[in-house]
Amino acid sequence: MMLPSPRPDRAPCAPRRARGPGPGEPRSRPGAAVSSAAPPTGPAGRAAVGWARALRHAAALLLGPLFLGALCRGPTAQAGPYKAIAAAEARGKISVLERHLLGSRAWARERAAAALGRLPAQPALVPALLACLSSEAERGYVRAACAGALGAWRAPELAAAAAGALPQLDPEARYWVAEALHRLGGPEAKAELRALHDDPDLYVARAAREWAP
Amino acid sequence: MSPRPQNTPLHVILWLLLGPALGLAAPAAAAPIDKALDYGEAAGTKGAPGAAEAAAALGSRRAPPGARAVPAAAAAWISVGRLGVIRPELLQQALAVVGEPSAAPAVRARAAWALGELGRVATPAEAAEISAGLQRRMQPGIDAETAAALVEAFGKAYAPHSHSVDDDIAAARALTRLTASMKQAPPPAAEVVLDRLLSPEVTVRLLREVLTEARARPSPQASAELYLATLTTVRWMAARQAQLLASWGTQQTLTRAAFEALLDTLDPRDRELTLLLCWSMGNIAAEPLFAELIGGRLASQLSSPDPATRLVAAWAHYALRGGLPEREALRARLTGGGPTAAEADPRVLELLGALRGSAAELDPVQRLMGVEPAP
Numbered sequence: 001m002m003l004p005s006p007r008p009d010r011a012p013c014a015p016r017r018a019r020g021p022g023p024g025e026p027r028s029r030p031g032a033a034v035s036s037a038a039p040p041t042g043p044a045g046r047a048a049v050g051w052a053r054a055l056r057h058a059a060a061l062l063l064g065p066l067f068l069g070a071l072c073r074g075p076t077a078q079a080g081p082y083k084a085i086a087a088a089e090a091r092g093k094i095s096v097l098e099r100h101l102l103g104s105r106a107w108a109r110e111r112a113a114a115a116l117g118r119l120p121a122q123p124a125l126v127p128a129l130l131a132c133l134s135s136e137a138e139r140g141y142v143r144a145a146c147a148g149a150l151g152a153w154r155a156p157e158l159a160a161a162a163a164g165a166l167p168q169l170d171p172e173a174r175y176w177v178a179e180a181l182h183r184l185g186g187p188e189a190k191a192e193l194r195a196l197h198d199d200p201d202l203y204v205a206r207a208a209r210e211w212a213p
Numbered sequence: 214m215s216p217r218p219q220n221t222p223l224h225v226i227l228w229l230l231l232g233p234a235l236g237l238a239a240p241a242a243a244a245p246i247d248k249a250l251d252y253g254e255a256a257g258t259k260g261a262p263g264a265a266e267a268a269a270a271l272g273s274r275r276a277p278p279g280a281r282a283v284p285a286a287a288a289a290w291i292s293v294g295r296l297g298v299i300r301p302e303l304l305q306q307a308l309a310v311v312g313e314p315s316a317a318p319a320v321r322a323r324a325a326w327a328l329g330e331l332g333r334v335a336t337p338a339e340a341a342e343i344s345a346g347l348q349r350r351m352q353p354g355i356d357a358e359t360a361a362a363l364v365e366a367f368g369k370a371y372a373p374h375s376h377s378v379d380d381d382i383a384a385a386r387a388l389t390r391l392t393a394s395m396k397q398a399p400p401p402a403a404e405v406v407l408d409r410l411l412s413p414e415v416t417v418r419l420l421r422e423v424l425t426e427a428r429a430r431p432s433p434q435a436s437a438e439l440y441l442a443t444l445t446t447v448r449w450m451a452a453r454q455a456q457l458l459a460s461w462g463t464q465q466t467l468t469r470a471a472f473e474a475l476l477d478t479l480d481p482r483d484r485e486l487t488l489l490l491c492w493s494m495g496n497i498a499a500e501p502l503f504a505e506l507i508g509g510r511l512a513s514q515l516s517s518p519d520p521a522t523r524l525v526a527a528w529a530h531y532a533l534r535g536g537l538p539e540r541e542a543l544r545a546r547l548t549g550g551g552p553t554a555a556e557a558d559p560r561v562l563e564l565l566g567a568l569r570g571s572a573a574e575l576d577p578v579q580r581l582m583g584v585e586p587a588p
Binding site for chain 2: 083108141171
């Protein structure tokens with residue numbers, strides 16, 4: 001960006017003095033030049049000009065860098081995790097989803113796991129998903145989403161991991177882990193589902209009975 | 214003329230150094246939906262009540278279908294559900310959104326979901342308030358998405374706690390009224406919840422109440438409710454045939470009353486209901502003990518002017534052959550020994566001809582005609 005370069009040898013222009021009609025003088029004389037943009041001359045006026053100049057300096061100093069910084073961050077980062085995850089899923093950007101899967105926001109971890117489940121299986125990410133499902137410190141809905149991804153990928157390790165996780169989960173998470181087991185299929189998964197036939201939650205119990213009679 | 218800014222190379226250098234640093238360091242302005250979901254991060258912390266309040270306020274903002282505020286409002290209710298904070302004002306806000314017809318279905322459904330989640334962790338009194346509020350909002354005309362979430366949430370809040378028979382009947386009626394009004398198939402959760410509500414006593418009283426109302430004030434809605442109540446009853450009984458048989462000695466009166474209530478709904482003018490009843494009786498009353506309870510009350514359907522009804526009734530009577538009235542009614546229909554002429558529709562006869570365990574056996578038509586088996 002080319003910045004305007006001042007001419008060092010040019011002295012700043014002196015402000016024009018306001019010329020208003022004096023007492024008894026006519027308001028205008030034919031041919032008299034009256035400036036409509038006369039700068040303020042009092043202390044308050046000069047202070048206002050100074051503040052305006054300072055603000056323009058600040059804006060010029062900050063907005064440009066922020067714009068440059070935004071360009072450096074890239075478009076998906078500007079959108080926030082929600083849109084970033086959606087964009088990454090649409091583009092198949094596994095690395096972005098992996099980053100959010102390990103990120104600090106639980107809801108972003110959940111959405112990243114769900115997005116991974118809708119993409120082709122990534123064997124390299126199975127350990128991370130299993131770790132998430134098995135972690136007692138993790139939120140129930142995140143663990144369920146990780147189970148969902150493992151179920152969609154037909155990861156055989158899901159059955160054993162789910163067996164350990166199910167007793168620790170709230171009813172909503174238990175239902176979705178059960179659904180993941182149903183997607184996985186196979187004798188181990190069905191055995192885990194049969195263990196849920198008498199679950200205290202009516203939806204978990206009914207689903208388990210339907211999916212593994 | 215004001216002086217121009219003094220741009221020197223130093224300014225340019227500062228721009229190029231500060232720019233990326235500031236831009237990378239400054240957090241991106243939080244999108245509304247991210248902010249709404251961020252409220253849920255406070256779950257289990259001291260900030261949870263404040264976050265729940267803020268999320269509920271966000272979720273309660275006006276968000277008609279198609280408005281830009283819809284995703285964030287819906288996400289806010291997800292956060293409310295995850296925070297698990299139960300306060301009367303929060304519950305009222307959520308219920309207000311669920312019952313607001315002008316709100317987007319996605320927002321109403323998530324508010325219902327939040328109430329269901331809160332209902333799971335609530336005390337019995339709080340759960341009663343939640344389920345009562347949801348039950349009041351089971352009104353005809355709700356969109357399918359909201360209805361599904363509402364029913365599911367009701368189940369979460371209602372089912373874990375004990376209720377009186379009157380409470381169960383009122384809940385079952387509200388569910389039946391809602392699902393009968395829907396143009397789409399009822400949400401799967403409705404059957405799950407109804408199954409949990411029903412007992413022999415609730416089943417009988419529900420069916421009788423719906424039947425009384427349908428006969429007193431006929432309308433498409435009343436007919437639909439009667440059909441659904443009948444379907445609910447036959448499904449419930451079909452799933453518990455073995456239990457009903459096993460408890461025959463102690464619950465005979467209630468079981469008889471259930472069959473009576475079902476048969477009382479029979480109305481030849483209602484083709485769908487008639488077909489449902491004929492098929493259901495053949496399905497659940499094959500046990501001779503139950504077949505006797507039918508007592509020949511379906512016999513008139515064997516001579517229905519509707520061929521489909523005659524077809525299903527013939528099959529049902531074959532299934533109910535353990536009961537003497539049914540055997541006699543089928544024999545009379547096939548041989549012309551009854552008040553009407555013999556069955557002549559080849560489709561009915563072909564169906565009956567196919568009802569045998571193996572090719573070597575005589576089919577029902579042959580047996581009723583007295584055909585001797587081949588040596």
